[in-house]
Amino acid sequence: MWPGGNPAFSETVCSFSKQVAELDEIIRKMILETLGVEKYHKNLMESHRFLLRVSEYAAAPPKQQQASEERQQLGLVPHRDKNTLAIVCQNQVDGLEMETGDGGWVVVTPSPASFIVIAGDAFRAWSNGRVYSPLHRIMVGEEATRYSAILFSIPEDDMEIRAPPELADDHHSPGFKFKPFDYGSYVRFCVTEEGMNASCQLDAFCGVANQQQQV
Numbered sequence: 001m002w003p004g005g006n007p008a009f010s011e012t013v014c015s016f017s018k019q020v021a022e023l024d025e026i027i028r029k030m031i032l033e034t035l036g037v038e039k040y041h042k043n044l045m046e047s048h049r050f051l052l053r054v055s056e057y058a059a060a061p062p063k064q065q066q067a068s069e070e071r072q073q074l075g076l077v078p079h080r081d082k083n084t085l086a087i088v089c090q091n092q093v094d095g096l097e098m099e100t101g102d103g104g105w106v107v108v109t110p111s112p113a114s115f116i117v118i119a120g121d122a123f124r125a126w127s128n129g130r131v132y133s134p135l136h137r138i139m140v141g142e143e144a145t146r147y148s149a150i151l152f153s154i155p156e157d158d159m160e161i162r163a164p165p166e167l168a169d170d171h172h173s174p175g176f177k178f179k180p181f182d183y184g185s186y187v188r189f190c191v192t193e194e195g196m197n198a199s200c201q202l203d204a205f206c207g208v209a210n211q212q213q214q215v
């Protein structure tokens with residue numbers, strides 16, 4: 001795209017990514033402290049890499065005589081992130097929606113100076129389900145174009161995602177909701193036919209059925 005390079009852009013992207021990566025580290029530390037497993041923080045940081053994605057969701061072409069909700073178009077299909085955390089920084093145009101659990105959707109409207117943090121399946125599995133990875137999507141309106149910059153923290157492919165013993169659920173059998181797995185195998189499973197058709201890819205890949213429910 002830029003045969004001569006674009007040092008000013010590279011510098012901005014690098015500096016932004018470094019600062020948001022620091023925020024990711026702080027957030028992960030806070031979550032681990034809350035769960036009482038902060039001793040795993042360093043280990044968890046070392047086995048991750050970061051990816052920055054910048055996106056443009058162009059305003060949908062106007063459609064006359066339709067209610068405002070019908071004028072919205074899907075900008076990104078409903079999905080759960082596979083990685084650990086995603087930190088989203090957007091312009092002042094909303095569009096990110098989270099599933100509410102009963103099939104509804106709620107628009108996320110952050111204040112101008114805040115970020116949106118989304119946990120992914122790797123964190124859900126590692127935390128034995130205590131950190132939830134929500135289903136989310138992007139809806140595009142016709143008023144304005146939405147821009148977002150997202151920093152993803154991603155486990156290395158060979159990282160074993162295994163919840164620490166401290167997070168075992170002693171009140172339910174089995175104590176762990178997910179079988180341990182290598183992150184790379186999970187990513188590969190998600191693009192198989194079975195993975196793509198699963199309503200919850202993590203459960204389909206490594207979910208352990210609750211024995212009490214099976215009875």
Ligand SMILES: O=C(O)CCC(=O)C(=O)O
Pocket residue numbers: 053055076081088090096136138148150
């Ligand atoms: O652009 C956004 O706000 C979020 C996009 C997203 O969910 C993703 O890239 O996984």
Ligand SMILES: [Fe+2]
Pocket residue numbers: 079080081086136
């Ligand atoms: Fe996402």
